[in-house]
Amino acid sequence: MIKLVIRLEPSTGYVISGEPSPDRKVEFNASIFYSYPYINPSTIKGFLRSAAVYGYPDVSCEILSSKTIISNIDRIKKKIHNEEQIRLSFMCSDIEDLLENRNSREASVYLEVLGDIIRKLKRPCKVCRVFGNGSVKGKLRIIYQIRPLNTTEIKGLKFSREYKENREGLSVMMSKDPIEFTVLCEDKECQEVIKRAVSVINDSVVRLGRFKSRGFGIVNAKIVSMST
Ligand SMILES: [Zn+2]
Structure with missing residues (x-):
């Protein structure tokens, strides 16, 4: 088992969310299980997977x-x-x-x-072998301790469609908290894919969460430690 500790340092805020609330504010993800803003481990896995896909365009x-x-x-x-x-x-x-x-x-x-x-x-394919897909069990496990995140409200975003409906624009809850998690890899192929995904993230090819085209979710990724 190979253990990689990865830290995501946001350079712009990220928005992990569900649907806009009736007052046209996009709340940060929360649920009945956790009353505070948080990130699901599955969100982190999805983000890494997207990065891996762009890391292997010829075989994905x-x-x-x-x-x-x-x-x-x-x-x-x-x-x-x-x-x-x-x-x-x-x-x-x-x-x-x-x-x-x-x-x-x-x-x-x-x-x-x-x-x-x-x-x-x-x-x-390589990405599905590592991340799993359908009945294929992946070769990695993401370990992330769910915890409350600090969030800030950004008001008056003039997204064209929203702006037409509401002159005050859209309010969005975002976070700039770093995210640290552990990836447990079964083998070298998994390790190689994760390392490439990290470099794709640092090229800003993929971004985290919603409103990516509006500049949200640009993060830097760093492998803090790697051990077998
Ligand atoms: Zn595949």
Whole structure:
């Protein structure tokens, strides 16, 4: 077992949240179990996974399938008329589902486009092997002690859609607290993927939480310690 302690240092505030409250304020994540603002370990796992996906563009199911779908989008649109129903990416387990339902109309549309990718892609792909997917159990465990976070309210954000509805803009609760967690890796492949994910985070390719396109959620990641 390889143990990596990772620390995320935000350079802009991050917003981990559910839905806006009726007074048009985006609250920070809280629940009936924890009455204070907090982060779920699954949020941290999802963030690391996104970074890993961008770290392995040539072997990740999500990137390969989405690239192929985008370049064949007109072909797909001719067969699936409701554009909202078009799926833009497939994970390894989704591909298994497609193959199992190959006779359904919808699956056959995607299989026609993704055939080459599916033949070439080693499934589960590197990212799914490490993070788990569908019935594939991952090779890592995230250990994060849930604790209350300090939050600050940012008022009057002029996000175009919100601004049209409310001239005062949107209020958002954000945090700038560092996040420290431990990753337990089963093997070297897992360790390698986590190290690459950390460097992708530091390139600001992925951001944490909501409103990423508005500049929230830029964090630096540091491996504080690594031991076997
Ligand atoms: Zn995969």
